[in-house]
Amino acid sequence: MRHTISVLVENEFGVLSRISGLFSGRGFNIESLSVAETIDPETSRMTIVTRGNEQIIEQIKKQLNKLINVIKVVDHAMEQSVERELILVKVNAESEMRAEILRVVDIFRARVIDLTPKSYTIEMTGDEGKVTALVEMLRPMGIKEIARTGKIAMGRGAKGL
Amino acid sequence: MKKTGAQILLESLKLEGVDILFGYPGGAVLDIYNELFDFPIKHILVRHEQAAVHAADGYARATGRAGACLVTSGPGATNTVTGIATAYMDSIPVVIFSGQVPSALIGNDAFQEADIVGITRPCTKHNYLVKDVTQLARIIKEAFYIATTGRPGPVLVDIPKDILQAQADFHYPEKVKMRSYNPNYEGHHGQVAKAVKLIMKAEKPVVYAGGGVVLSNAAEELTEFSRLLNIPTTTTLMGLGGFPEDDDLALGMLGMHGTYRANMAVTHCDLLIAVGARFDDRVTGKLEHFAAGAKIIHIDIDPTSISKNVKVDVPIVGDVRDVLQKLIKSVAEEDIENFKKTLAPWNKEAAEWKATYPLAYKQKKGVIKPQYVVEKISELAGDDAIISTEVGQNQMWTAQYYKFKKPRTFLTSGGLGTMGYGFPAAIGAQAAYPDRLVIDIAGDGSIQMNIQELATVMQYRLPVKIAILNNHFLGMVRQWQELFYDKRYSSTCMQVQPDFVKLAEAYGAKGLRAKKHEDVEKVIKEAFATEGPVLMEFIVDQEEDVYPMVPAGKSISEMLLV
Numbered sequence: 001m002r003h004t005i006s007v008l009v010e011n012e013f014g015v016l017s018r019i020s021g022l023f024s025g026r027g028f029n030i031e032s033l034s035v036a037e038t039i040d041p042e043t044s045r046m047t048i049v050t051r052g053n054e055q056i057i058e059q060i061k062k063q064l065n066k067l068i069n070v071i072k073v074v075d076h077a078m079e080q081s082v083e084r085e086l087i088l089v090k091v092n093a094e095s096e097m098r099a100e101i102l103r104v105v106d107i108f109r110a111r112v113i114d115l116t117p118k119s120y121t122i123e124m125t126g127d128e129g130k131v132t133a134l135v136e137m138l139r140p141m142g143i144k145e146i147a148r149t150g151k152i153a154m155g156r157g158a159k160g161l
Numbered sequence: 162m163k164k165t166g167a168q169i170l171l172e173s174l175k176l177e178g179v180d181i182l183f184g185y186p187g188g189a190v191l192d193i194y195n196e197l198f199d200f201p202i203k204h205i206l207v208r209h210e211q212a213a214v215h216a217a218d219g220y221a222r223a224t225g226r227a228g229a230c231l232v233t234s235g236p237g238a239t240n241t242v243t244g245i246a247t248a249y250m251d252s253i254p255v256v257i258f259s260g261q262v263p264s265a266l267i268g269n270d271a272f273q274e275a276d277i278v279g280i281t282r283p284c285t286k287h288n289y290l291v292k293d294v295t296q297l298a299r300i301i302k303e304a305f306y307i308a309t310t311g312r313p314g315p316v317l318v319d320i321p322k323d324i325l326q327a328q329a330d331f332h333y334p335e336k337v338k339m340r341s342y343n344p345n346y347e348g349h350h351g352q353v354a355k356a357v358k359l360i361m362k363a364e365k366p367v368v369y370a371g372g373g374v375v376l377s378n379a380a381e382e383l384t385e386f387s388r389l390l391n392i393p394t395t396t397t398l399m400g401l402g403g404f405p406e407d408d409d410l411a412l413g414m415l416g417m418h419g420t421y422r423a424n425m426a427v428t429h430c431d432l433l434i435a436v437g438a439r440f441d442d443r444v445t446g447k448l449e450h451f452a453a454g455a456k457i458i459h460i461d462i463d464p465t466s467i468s469k470n471v472k473v474d475v476p477i478v479g480d481v482r483d484v485l486q487k488l489i490k491s492v493a494e495e496d497i498e499n500f501k502k503t504l505a506p507w508n509k510e511a512a513e514w515k516a517t518y519p520l521a522y523k524q525k526k527g528v529i530k531p532q533y534v535v536e537k538i539s540e541l542a543g544d545d546a547i548i549s550t551e552v553g554q555n556q557m558w559t560a561q562y563y564k565f566k567k568p569r570t571f572l573t574s575g576g577l578g579t580m581g582y583g584f585p586a587a588i589g590a591q592a593a594y595p596d597r598l599v600i601d602i603a604g605d606g607s608i609q610m611n612i613q614e615l616a617t618v619m620q621y622r623l624p625v626k627i628a629i630l631n632n633h634f635l636g637m638v639r640q641w642q643e644l645f646y647d648k649r650y651s652s653t654c655m656q657v658q659p660d661f662v663k664l665a666e667a668y669g670a671k672g673l674r675a676k677k678h679e680d681v682e683k684v685i686k687e688a689f690a691t692e693g694p695v696l697m698e699f700i701v702d703q704e705e706d707v708y709p710m711v712p713a714g715k716s717i718s719e720m721l722l723v
């Protein structure tokens with residue numbers, strides 16, 4: 001099963017390689033990983049999307065917790081949560097396609113953030129399904145490039161991590 | 162008053178109670194060595210950095226305190242890697258200090274630069290690159306704290322040369338404050354209660370005790386617990402010494418070269434009480450058949466050990482000693498007499514297994530059997546002697562035939578299986594206990610991996626005894642070739658060997674050799690009566706095998722017995 005795990009870490013030198021090294025060294029897989037500082041400059045938050053049976057996910061969480069720089073580990077499969085991803089897509093936009101692309105952009109509530117006579121660069125956030133759907137709609141037009149942030153997630157409700 | 166980084170390091174070590182530093186100098190650590198010259202910490206100059214870590218590791222295993230070592234950057238640091246990985250696999254508290262090129266040069270492929278923090282990340286419990294001299298004291302405090310608490314392990318501190326020369330005020334922190342590291346020692350009462358229920362319902366329980374018993378100083382509690390309930394008790398290689406081998410309840414070691422009775426008892430038990438053990442593949446054999454009909458209670462300080470290989474029924478996370486104390490208290494309130502009565506048939510069965518296939522070997526006239534040498538050493542060394550081993554047959558025969566009675570008297574590389582470990586580990590133990598008898602039981606292959614340390618024992622008058630069981634083979638590998646590769650002894654015959662007696666003499670040590678069965682006792686006695694280091698060479702039966710043996714991948718009840 002697929003799990004999204006948030007990891008709060010001390011913002012120390014080498015912490016990212018400790019996490020990624022744990023995954024590669026133990027043969028766990030990472031589908032996506034995103035990292036940035038939190039409101040406290042001494043901590044960073046990582047969101048890791050990984051896959052495995054119950055026992056493996058359990059090991060992943062325990063092993064993460066065991067790392068000295070890890071403060072907290074939350075498995076979003078265990079709670080109600082919201083998940084989002086940001087995507088940038090550069091798509092071919094020759095004159096006859098431009099209107100069609102804009103229609104898609106509109107339907108998806110995406111935005112064009114850069115344009116040339118031959119291309120649009122589109123920005124959109126959404127959950128995974130929506131991001132994938134956008135890519136599928138644009139694929140026939142000829143996608144030149146995409147960049148995705150990987151998922152970030154947060155529990156629903158008033159409580160903080 | 163300001164102090165340099167080098168001074169801060171040594172002052173901190175003193176405050177940590179470090180009395181011996183095992184090390185080897187070089188350019189990046191010259192400032193530390195300059196301070197060490199007249200500093201009240203004893204430095205033992207080894208002859209290879211791998212030995213510095215093993216010695217610190219042996220010191221830690223024997224004393225229960227963290228071992229410390231010091232090496233230079235680049236090759237000095239990379240030479241420590243095997244020692245660090247060895248300590249990591251067996252959860253031994255060692256703190257390694259390495260010099261590093263000056264901060265400004267890091268990343269430039271400077272002379273003798275190696276990214277030792279990167280290299281050792283997967284084989285240390287934690288490691289540090291010091292970037293600011295004002296942080297040095299705190300980092301050292303944390304390093305010792307992390308190494309010795311929770312599940313212990315090695316911690317490396319990499320210090321660039323400019324940090325050693327820079328100055329700062331020195332305050333050694335009293336306490337460690339880390340929001341991300343707070344090991345839990347207390348076993349959960351609810352889980353303990355559940356465990357007691359399972360125990361009282363059992364009719365065929367077995368205690369399976371690992372290195373955690375030794376590490377948490379719980380040998381006494383374990384012995385009390387097993388005796389209180391009459392539960393047969395087996396130990397892993399790392400657990401040896403955690404339970405007295407001469408006790409009626411002792412099943413000996415289990416696993417690949419475990420005793421018949423230990424493996425049978427685990428196979429047929431209805432409750433397995435795992436105490437500070439981690440279900441290593443050399444112990445379990447084929448997992449599906451390991452204690453297949455049993456409920457499992459697992460006590461361990463490290464949550465990642467629990468349900469990693471085998472699903473357990475009652476996990477108890479906590480310090481083994483604390484949990485055993487709680488268990489003893491709780492079971493005392495139950496009907497112990499009745500419980501023991503229920504166990505009587507099971508105890509009888511265990512006794513029968515012991516009688517059916519006791520550990521045994523066939524004595525041939527005149528020829529020295531390696532097992533006999535170990536038995537004799539065990540008989541003559543006394544309960545306080547500290548035994549280390551190398552890796553291979555020598556290690557397994559020691560585990561099988563040496564009667565360990567006390568914790569911290571057996572030093573062996575269990576997890577990594579590092580040839581070359583035993584001799585430097587013995588040096589570390591001997592440095593900690595100059596008056597105790599310390600013996601490295603070795604193979605002729607392994608001893609050559611760190612034989613250069615003979616110079617170290619001579620220089621510091623460390624009276625370590627070495628007993629080489631010389632079979633002229635890389636014996637354990639040859640045994641596998643014999644059993645599973647049609648006796649094709651590819652590269653396992655040591656066709657050229659030094660004259661070990663002369664080699665010892667070349668270093669100024671005493672060398673003794675036994676070629677016949679009749680000489681064994683005499684040689685051992687003479688060695689033990691000698692004040693300085695002695696190397697004993699026993700010319701043993703060349704193709705003797707270690708039995709019982711569970712072929713890799715088989716279940717542990719499928720033992721080859723001869």
Ligand SMILES: Cc1ncc(C[n+]2csc(CCOP(=O)(O)OP(=O)(O)O)c2C)c(N)n1
Nearest residue numbers: 553554555578580604605606607635636637
């Ligand atoms: C550093 C290292 N290299 C290789 C091995 C693989 N190995 C395991 S046992 C063994 C043979 C050891 O031979 P020896 O020291 O003569 O001991 P014996 O088995 O004959 O008692 C070898 C090569 C190892 N454990 N460690």
